[in-house]
Amino acid sequence: MLTDRELERYRRQVALFGEEAQERLASARVVIVGAGGLGCPAALYLAAAGIGEVRLVDGDVVDRTNLNRQVLHGDRDVGRAKVESAAEKLRAQNLEITVVATYATVDDGNAAALVGGADLIVDAADNFRVRYILNRVALGARVPLIHGAVRGFYGQATTIVPGLTACLECIFPVAPPEEGIIPVVGTTPGIIGLVQANEAIKYITGTGDLLTDRLLVWDGRAATMTTLPVEREEDCRACGNGRCSRR
Template identity: 65%
Template sequence: MGRGAGGRGVTGSFRESELSRYDRQILLFGEEGQERLKAAKIFIAGAGGLGCPVALYLAAAGVGEIRLADCDAVDRTNLNRQVLHWEKDLGRRKTDSAAEKLRLLNPDVRVTDLPATINEANAAALVGDADLIIDALDNFETRYLLNRVALAKGIPFIHGAIRGFDGQATTIIPGKTACLRCIFPRAPPAEVFPAVGVTAGIIGMIQANEAIKFLLGMDGLLAGRLLIWSGATTEMESLPVERHPDCQDCGAARRER
């Protein structure tokens, strides 16, 4: 079983409206499980193609606090896949646009919108005391930075990425599984990549599912496994991944610096 909700105790009670909202989930994992979700704080890096479905489904599930970081504004080219942004939002900050929809969906969830560029100077502060970091980014340099923050703070890190009909996801548990740098020692070339909205939806929902399972303390995470999705052939597989002893982020090379 995972540590769940950062190891915090389960306290408090639900209003009748909450019990009604979460009725079908409570049938599955009980009020204690729902309390674990309510107690959780999630940091989502990116409010785009992956970040939108991740945030949408975690808010619907009743995760207590969602911290959403993104520096961009909504552009028309985003609208085929970034489902929290609509035509009326063109030109708005993505964090404002997404936070508005999430608050309308579930007023009981605290949404903190962070309109910031994630960098070396602010990454640790933006993550804060989150229970999970979710990678909904589109570039590896910032992913590597958040990987290092996750390792330093001991916070699990759920990676996701897409390109066209293809996608991937994994859950990184610091000190136990391969980190992002172990799996991808070098960043792929930067590019403007093709993107189909359904691919972002599928991978984003897999990431949200991993987050919920972790917070509930469930087994079966994508820890030590890289899930590969091909929408073109409707096939999915998972590949084992292992820690690299010389990894510059989590291995001997880091400890010697």
């Protein structure tokens, strides 16, 4: 049951999707992997929306060059663990929720434990090595994964529901190249991170049409947002015939 205080806090969105949906948000556990450009806006809006438990996972510390886009961190946070800096702001934003900060870099060995028990995983990572690990873990645990990625004025996002939709490796069988310094304007991860948060809210509340089997493509230079249809690949290494156990 929602308290009077919660009903007041969430009044404008309860008016949109009802009390039961708000209760679902309050009992949801969302893991956000990456407390950077995508993770900051996604986490802030999910915290504000009343996600019961927001778990942040990141093994990095705040650098001054992060501050143009990683909007939960400020000048005084330089040198702090990103998850600590972000968790502090999220707790200040919403007293009703639990914020868990895990200072760790996702790898093959720890991924399953780090995202264990989550209802939803938000891919706010900055490289495809970690993203492919998250995809495998999401498929194994049958937990939805909301992908986002950015560069420059460009971004992409998609929602993966294991067993039902194209997975990350169906869509991106080959990873885009790694770059040392990825140029980016802060608004790009702001927009994509909020698309991801919006997907999370929709999934948990059962509202609208998810970005499943569609790749949303944002072009900030042209100011256009397009979706491209994508589909499950039968021979996908992660979710198709190419893996050991097929659904």
